[in-house]
Amino acid sequence: MLNGHDREIRGPGFYWVRLGHNPPEIACWQGGEWLLCGDEKPWLPDAVEVISERLALGPKLVVV
Numbered sequence: 001m002l003n004g005h006d007r008e009i010r011g012p013g014f015y016w017v018r019l020g021h022n023p024p025e026i027a028c029w030q031g032g033e034w035l036l037c038g039d040e041k042p043w044l045p046d047a048v049e050v051i052s053e054r055l056a057l058g059p060k061l062v063v064v
Helices: none
Strands: 013-019 025-030 033-036 048-050
Touching: 013 033
Parallel strands: none
Antiparallel strands: 013 025, 013 048, 025 033
């Protein structure tokens, strides 16, 4: 598992993440901040636990 603050190994894009004890959700890593669906304020990297590699958008969402 990656930590939310491992910026040097993460490119911009979509990832499965966990925020606190909430169920996993897809979030966008962009400009050093996490943008979670349905929430207009960005989350700091340390608040998010990254639980996947970057996702690619295609006919269906897949891990790349």
